[in-house]
Amino acid sequence: MAEFSLIQAIRERCAVTRDDVRLGIGDDGAVLAIPGGFELIVSTDTLVAGVHFPINTAAEEIGWKALAVNLSDLAAMGAMPAWATLALTLPVADIDWVQDFADGFAQLARQYQLALVGGDTTQGPLTITVTVHGFVPTGQALLRSGARVGDTVWVTGTLGDAAAGLQLLGDNSDLGNDSSMALLKRLNRPSPRIAAGVALRGIASAAIDVSDGLLADLGHICTQSCVGAELAVAMLPASAALGALFDADQRRGLQLTGGDDYELCFTVPREKTAALAQSLVHFDCGAACVGEITGGDGVRVNKSDGGEMALPQLRGFEHFSI
Ligand code: ADP
Ligand code: MG
Secondary structure, eight states, X not given: XXXXXXXXXXXXXXXXXXXTEEEOBXXXXXXXXXXXXXXXXXXXXXXXXXXXXXXXXXXXXXXXXXXXXXXXXXXXXXXXXEEEEEEEEESSOOHHHHHHHHHHHHHHHHHTTXXXXXXXXXXXXXXXXXXXXXXXETTOOOOTTOOOTTOEEEEESOSSHHHHHHHHHHTTOOOOSHHHHHHHHHHHSOOOOHHHHHHTTTTOSEEEEESSOHHHHHHHXXXXXXXXXXXXXXXXXXXXXXXXXXXXXXXXXXXXXXOOOOEEEEEEOGGGHHHHHHHGGGOSSOEEEEEEEESSSEEEEEOTTSOBOOXXXXXXXXTTOO
């Protein structure tokens, strides 16, 4: 019975009507109609308590973030979100927690008219797995493998904010000022860059979302495109809040290796520069040119004085790395 009322609470809060959902929550499977001329993009991400968010994070923020990190993957593919499923593992049947969680999830889902069409509810250590489904016109998905030598490298928004917020929590810093609150918001309520991803169809040669840190994620584009990249550290975009609370050295480390920002990193062929400039009006965030695709492999970072930055231990987050 408890399981049924939890599912019911989620279902009520996440009610979104879409014509392409022929049958949603309630049967053994959802029945969904894919529009003609589009390809289906599917992506899954799991959040584990204590690994992907601090254990005392508010349920509403966990709900938002569980969906946001998944929508960020759709953004990086250039997809429009349509449907999601939610596999929820809970230590206890805490209805208040589930209601708050579902409210956070629903706040973001409604922004994209995304329908929750199914899921599973089980008992165990707090773990949330969301699968999202979105559409891209046939052949137009943005891939990691399309970057070419000479393309420029761009990022949306600002970098390092979420990792800075996490550091503030760990340091027991004063969290009451505007800058701290702005950084914590970036950690707990990331904004998936869907509008930017859609606007980049036909313009970006490659794209990825920055979930593990710019160096690591641009590194994936390089590996899959068989190219190298050079970043200019002075061009990395920083928020006012990051600038207010961290010195230049700390800032660089956070911008290059901090995870959880969910910005997009993308590459643009030189002949598409004018098209990109026009498409920027459709972004709900800015974008900055931060470097260039080169021959060779791996990512190099140039300091303002022209010298190359040593990158000894600067790596993104990896599971199973220790
Ligand atoms: P089954 O035994 O067939 O797996 P369940 O009792 O697990 O069915 O689920 C009943 C219905 O509720 C299904 O349509 C399922 O997709 C949906 N559901 C279960 N858990 C969730 C959840 N956490 N979020 C959304 N839908 C859910
Ligand atoms: Mg089930």
